[in-house]
Amino acid sequence: MAKQTLGPLDDPAENVMLEGGVVLAGDVRVRSLYVIGGRLDLAGHTLELEEGGVEGPVTGDGSPDDALHGDHGTIRCTRSLELVGFRKDGLKLGLCDSLISLLYLRPLKAAEGVHQDGAQVNEGNTDSRVSIVTIDFLAPAEGMNSGLFFNGSASDVQVWGGTIINPAGAHGVFCGERMTRSGVRNCRIKANLHPIRDNSADGWSMDGSNVIL
Numbered sequence: 506m507a508k509q510t511l512g513p514l515d516d517p518a519e520n521v522m523l524e525g526g527v528v529l530a531g532d533v534r535v536r537s538l539y540v541i542g543g544r545l546d547l548a549g550h551t552l553e554l555e556e557g558g559v560e561g562p563v564t565g566d567g568s569p570d571d572a573l574h575g576d577h578g579t580i581r582c583t584r585s586l587e588l589v590g591f592r593k594d595g596l597k598l599g600l601c602d603s604l605i606s607l608l609y610l611r612p613l614k615a616a617e618g619v620h621q622d623g624a625q626v627n628e629g630n631t632d633s634r635v636s637i638v639t640i641d642f643l644a645p646a647e648g649m650n651s652g653l654f655f656n657g658s659a660s661d662v663q664v665w666g667g668t669i670i671n672p673a674g675a676h677g678v679f680c681g682e683r684m685t686r687s688g689v690r691n692c693r694i695k696a697n698l699h700p701i702r703d704n705s706a707d708g709w710s711m712d713g714s715n716v717i718l
Contacts, residue, residue: 514533538557541560545559556584571591598625638666640666665690665691
């Protein structure tokens with residue numbers, strides 16, 4: 506199924522449900538946005554909503570795809586963002602000044618050869634401001650690389666509470682050496698090898714507030 510475009514749209518009472526991949530063509534403000542069977546691309550625009558999600562993302566030929574790409578856009582979600590049934594990455598962040606009240610992640614077993622993460626930051630800059638108030642992440646029984654994988658040159662990419670369960674996978678949370686003031690606090694975390702692997706210079710996640718299960 507071909508990708509669709511959405512936006513500009515400013516209707517805070519609107520509920521939108523689309524099938525197949527969706528690319529924002531302008532800023533979008535709605536009550537809810539759900540995408541079934543395709544990836545959601547912000548494409549540099551702003552998405553404001555109460556709740557939304559992506560389920561079972563695949564490409565046009567049916568191959569597994571990521572669920573949501575930030576693409577240097579901004580997302581402000583005041584209730585919940587649910588990404589489920591993905592076999593690659595869930596949320597790829599390249600965002601500035603973004604806020605997600607609840608990020609709910611339920612991946613499926615990774616596609617063959619895929620380095621799968623729940624939410625990932627692999628780019629950014631020192632002006633990034635990403636705040637996830639609560640995370641609810643549960644990996645499939647086979648495990649995956651990381652629940653959260655932060656490895657860009659960004660700052661202030663922060664998770665403030667919740668659970669990260671990856672009992673058969675490598676990491677609960679990985680934070681690379683170029684990150685600053687980034688990681689998780691007040692979380693309950695379980696992983697096979699490293700519940701928290703924080704290589705950053707300031708060790709923001711290592712303040713003692715997290716509970717290792």
